[in-house]
Amino acid sequence: MHKNDHYKTIGRHLLFWIAYIFYIAIDEGGRHRDSWRFVLPISTLTDLPVAVIVVYVNLYLLMPVYYKSQRYIQYTFWLFALLLFGGLAGRFFSWWLWLPRERYLDPTSMEPKEFWIWIRIVKDSFTNLPVLTVTLVLQLMRDSSQREKRLREVEKERFTAEMNLLKAQINPHFFFNTLNSLYSLTLPVSKKASDVVVRLSDLMRYMLYDATAIKVLLKDEIIHLENYIAIEHMRFTDRLDLSFQHSGDMDGKMVSPLLLLPFIENAFKHGIGNSSGWITIDLQVIRNQLFLKVENSYTPSIPNKGGGLGLYNVKRRLDLIYPNAYLLNIEQTNETFAVELKISL
Known part of the structure; x- marks a missing residue:
């Protein structure tokens, strides 16, 4: 990746997480009132790192390994496992940090008696689903845009190569007819010379006609290499x-x-x-x-x-x-x- 592209990627990621924190602050500030107050809960100190881990494990591990290789069942399984990990991590920090803090600040507050409350853990697991979905959609859109850009560049390169090839073609039929005539003349004189002419004719025919395709059979490409190597040899x-x-x-x-x-x-x-x-x-x-x-x-x-x-x-x-x-x-x-x-x- 180019150095400037690397910095642009970092910048996009930072802007996304700043927007995410801004969304949390608005959501928390307006939860119980119709207002535009910005309140950032103290639990953001642990919820944000958990969300970052969940998002980047999905983007840089699960998607390349499973989604892009079309192993969708395995991808779905590990995606739910990743969400469950986020729920367990959120529950862990809540149990050991934020609930004791709340009890200290307000001794009359009610708190759960057990850590393993599965309904609470499942609910905590799905708190990261929105940000996971948004980043997944953004990544798919970015991948699609990059594929289209590469296709346009490939088409441009192919067009340029074909134009250069056309410029180099001075009546290919005349060229091949001349090679056939040359082959007839060299055959009685030298077997090696006639072999060179035949291989050169096959070489030029492949380059002028077959090589204009996007993909060719590997067997045909090897025959072309053999002709070139034989002539050079x-x-x-x-x-x-x-x-x-x-x-x-x-x-x-x-x-x-x-x-x-x-x-x-x-x-x-x-x-x-x-x-x-x-x-x-x-x-x-x-x-x-x-x-x-x-x-x-x-x-x-x-x-x-x-x-x-x-x-x-x-x-x-x-x-x-x-x-x-x-x-x-x-x-x-x-x-x-x-x-x-x-x-x-």
Whole structure:
């Protein structure tokens, strides 16, 4: 979270609790009379911390764990348990602090003889229900607003990418026809050259047509990666030690197109200099988790020709498409460069 956003969040929370205290004071002041007196009961010193605990346990523990994962039965159970905790805490402070104080100030006052009066505890439990409901609704509205904002940003990014792609397309049919003609010419001469042409044709077809979708099959994305890796491997075959492995259940798994390519492209761009080098690529799918690890040899003397921009752009895409659903770790030493990516598909 940006530092300014963090301060704004703190400010919103403080304003809410100030408004809550103001509401308690008005409610208490006008309980027995038609007036606008502001009376803050002494029990607010303990009732407010209990309400704060109840609200934030719900917002930052129960909702992320149960509500957002659509485990509504468990969420309802723990929500009532949380309200009961608030009632018990309120009853505890009332029994040990405020009732003895009231008896001291007014010896004739009547007070209950037992702590475990369940009707009283249940009533105390539901005193936190209004503030819990209000904060729950506000949080859901905020989450909905953030989702809509992310969707608009994703659509904007997609529109920009499509416009850039259209600008780069100079009659794709002519391009593919030219590649087919080139393939016919190279086939009798060199099998390797014809293989490069076929893979390049598949690569361009995927980027021009299939990659415009929001999500593509992970299997198709891996085929695209294989074509790219094969072309690059042919360029550096005499001085590159390359390993590419993928495993796991990929049936029906979807992923944002061209999301993994920048990490692999970066390994080829900056891992192979004028001397030999090595690259290892390992892609695994475990349940609904995608794991990608790319490691390559690193030579500090190789000039950086803008590779950082590609990684910045892919981080931006990850933030937009997989918010709070990915982990990215990049490590660089004097000899190696490693990227580890985990995505919840």
